[in-house]
Amino acid sequence: MSEQIQEGTVVEASEGTGPPVDALVVAENVHKSFGRLEVLKGIDLHVRRGEVMCIVGPSGSGKSTFLRCINHLEKLTAGRLWVNGDLMGYRQKRGRLYELRDNEIAAQRSDIGMVFQRFNLFPHLSALGNVTEAPVQVKRVPRAEATARAVELLERVGLPDKADAYPDQLSGGQQQRVAIARALAMEPSLMLFDEPTSALDPELVGEVLDVMRDLAEGGMTMVVVTHEMGFAREVGDSLVFMDDGMVVESGTPAEVLSAPRHERTQAFLSKVL
Amino acid sequence: MSKTSTPARSTEPVTAVPVRYPERWIAAGVILVLAAMFVHMLVTNDAFNWPFMADHMFSEPVVRGVWITLSATVLSMVIGVVLGIVLAVMRLSGNPVLVSVSWLYTWFFRGVPRLVLAVLFGNLAILYQTVELGLPFDNYWMAWLGMEGDARFFEIDTRTALSGYTAGLLALSLSEGAYMAEIIRAGLQSVDKGQTEAAQALGMSRGRVLRRITLPQAMRVVIPPTGNETIAMLKDTALLAYVPVTIELFYQLQAIGARTYQIFPMLVAACLWYLAITSVLMVGQYFIERRFNPGQHGSIRNRIVGGAHR
Numbered sequence: 377m378s379e380q381i382q383e384g385t386v387v388e389a390s391e392g393t394g395p396p397v398d399a400l401v402v403a404e405n406v407h408k409s410f411g412r413l414e415v416l417k418g419i420d421l422h423v424r425r426g427e428v429m430c431i432v433g434p435s436g437s438g439k440s441t442f443l444r445c446i447n448h449l450e451k452l453t454a455g456r457l458w459v460n461g462d463l464m465g466y467r468q469k470r471g472r473l474y475e476l477r478d479n480e481i482a483a484q485r486s487d488i489g490m491v492f493q494r495f496n497l498f499p500h501l502s503a504l505g506n507v508t509e510a511p512v513q514v515k516r517v518p519r520a521e522a523t524a525r526a527v528e529l530l531e532r533v534g535l536p537d538k539a540d541a542y543p544d545q546l547s548g549g550q551q552q553r554v555a556i557a558r559a560l561a562m563e564p565s566l567m568l569f570d571e572p573t574s575a576l577d578p579e580l581v582g583e584v585l586d587v588m589r590d591l592a593e594g595g596m597t598m599v600v601v602t603h604e605m606g607f608a609r610e611v612g613d614s615l616v617f618m619d620d621g622m623v624v625e626s627g628t629p630a631e632v633l634s635a636p637r638h639e640r641t642q643a644f645l646s647k648v649l
Numbered sequence: 650m651s652k653t654s655t656p657a658r659s660t661e662p663v664t665a666v667p668v669r670y671p672e673r674w675i676a677a678g679v680i681l682v683l684a685a686m687f688v689h690m691l692v693t694n695d696a697f698n699w700p701f702m703a704d705h706m707f708s709e710p711v712v713r714g715v716w717i718t719l720s721a722t723v724l725s726m727v728i729g730v731v732l733g734i735v736l737a738v739m740r741l742s743g744n745p746v747l748v749s750v751s752w753l754y755t756w757f758f759r760g761v762p763r764l765v766l767a768v769l770f771g772n773l774a775i776l777y778q779t780v781e782l783g784l785p786f787d788n789y790w791m792a793w794l795g796m797e798g799d800a801r802f803f804e805i806d807t808r809t810a811l812s813g814y815t816a817g818l819l820a821l822s823l824s825e826g827a828y829m830a831e832i833i834r835a836g837l838q839s840v841d842k843g844q845t846e847a848a849q850a851l852g853m854s855r856g857r858v859l860r861r862i863t864l865p866q867a868m869r870v871v872i873p874p875t876g877n878e879t880i881a882m883l884k885d886t887a888l889l890a891y892v893p894v895t896i897e898l899f900y901q902l903q904a905i906g907a908r909t910y911q912i913f914p915m916l917v918a919a920c921l922w923y924l925a926i927t928s929v930l931m932v933g934q935y936f937i938e939r940r941f942n943p944g945q946h947g948s949i950r951n952r953i954v955g956g957a958h959r
């Protein structure tokens with residue numbers, strides 16, 4: 377049975393303060409409701425260090441919601457979620473659960489990078505400004521140092537000459553690569569991608585996937601919600617199929633894509649492959 | 650793409666007779682005659698008494714009045730904007746107490762005419778003889794605890810603290826805060842939710858998101874109406890005359906007019922002064938708008954009604 381976490385209240389919790397397993401992300405029975413609509417119905421997942429996990433599933437199955445629960449952009453209704461050994465959003469003390477303060481949650485988030493479907497670059501800042509903003513403001517990195525690092529990162533995502541461009545002067549693919557550089561600038565130990573190529577023209581998808589592939593090869597732990605089955609098969613270490621707020625099937629990409637065991641997985645794959 | 654009746658290919662330049670609009674010429678003629686009549690009246694009607702106006706428009710008390718008017722405009726706008734930000738953030742905070750306080754404040758100060766507020770604040774001294782700073786309700790709880798004296802640390806005579814100018818300034822700033830709150834709230838709400846989420850995902854705290862991401866983006870929406878507010882405020886400083894603030898521009902001009910029986914020239918002088926200051930403020934607004942629109946290339950006209958893409 378799941379304990380309900382209610383806003384602003386202190387909740388009884390099971391004993392023990394650490395996650396039950398040693399993995400970078402541990403989700404235990406994660407539930408999320410919006411009002412009376414239950415979007416996540418008990419997700420259990422582990423993401424190992426260095427693992428690239430791809431999440432696929434039909435629209436509305438709760439993939440984005442789960443991703444947003446990982447960095448506590450959404451509060452769980454029930455269950456627990458640990459990243460890097462930290463219980464996200466709460467502190468467990470003497471068997472009770474206390475909500476973290478805003479700045480404590482912010483500190484937890486600063487270790488998790490997120491890339492959005494719609495890029496969400498800051499339009500009032502240049503590409504360079506987008507990448508340096510968080511290190512300077514949050515980590516108090518000296519500006520010169522942050523700038524040098526940002527230039528390096530922009531080079532790494534293939535945009536060495538776009539440092540001074542503003543988001544509305546960049547193509548979708550370029551914007552998304554700046555967004556990846558912006559997330560990397562915080563030197564996160566985990567990167568979340570929510571359909572990073574879905575808003576892109578087909579010919580721009582490749583350049584973003586290339587950057588993500590490089591990142592995966594560099595050993596970054598990644599959770600990627602995507603419809604790019606080719607990417608999932610080549611780059612992913614594991615594949616999770618979600619439907620209706622639950623994990624229906626998971627395994628290596630080869631297993632799930634070539635020999636799906638569940639009817640719902642089969643039905644979904646026959647539509648997208 | 651239709652293939653019906655392709656006429657012989659013509660290479661001659663177009664030399665068509667343009668459409669004539671005689672009604673436009675008639676309208677222009679009428680307007681010109683009216684304008685000429687107006688100018689004639691300005692020059693010939695003795696009530697204007699231009700030489701007298703020119704003599705007194707730059708007299709020492711009037712120029713000081715201009716400075717008072719300018720300082721009152723700038724100060725009340727600065728206080729109003731800060732207050733507006735606080736009220737807007739309270740209104741959007743989701744905390745029921747803060748939301749209601751913000752709503753009540755806006756309701757009151759938007760509902761009472763500025764003229765009434767100005768006079769009201771001018772008469773606050775009737776309510777309290779002195780203004781004191783200390784712990785609240787001290788006369789009750791200190792007696793209850795059996796203590797002597799009071800818990801007041803600072804005391805000042807109301808007439809000193811609330812001179813006409815301060816009282817008037819307070820009335821204008823508090824009223825402006827209510828209007829600015831609505832403008833800033835609209836600005837904050839115009840910023841895409843994805844911006845806040847991206848900033849939060851980077852580890853920025855709520856306050857930092859507001860200062861670094863949301864407010865700067867809201868500025869684009871906030872500045873044009875704030876320019877309006879500033880110009881309206883400049884004109885509303887004339888209400889200070891009713892507090893009364895005797896050193897204020899309009900009061901001074903009227904006083905000269907009344908003393909010399911040259912009412913009309915001084916009214917015209919008032920118009921000219923307010924127009925001049927407004928023009929200066931508009932130039933300021935232009936530069937502030939440019940400052941908060943980096944990366945917005947192409948003219949505003951092109952962005953709104955379309956045009957050649959650069």
Ligand SMILES: Nc1ncnc2c1ncn2[C@@H]1O[C@H](COP(=O)(O)OP(=O)(O)OP(=O)(O)O)[C@@H](O)[C@H]1O
Binds near residue numbers: 437
């Ligand atoms: N803030 C919200 N308030 C209410 N309902 C929401 C909210 N966010 C998501 N939902 C609902 O939750 C369900 C799951 O949404 P979610 O965005 O997680 O799906 P998804 O799997 O990411 O779909 P897609 O592939 O289309 O992005 C949907 O039915 C959606 O309408």
Ligand SMILES: [Mg+2]
Binds near residue numbers: 571
């Ligand atoms: Mg989604």
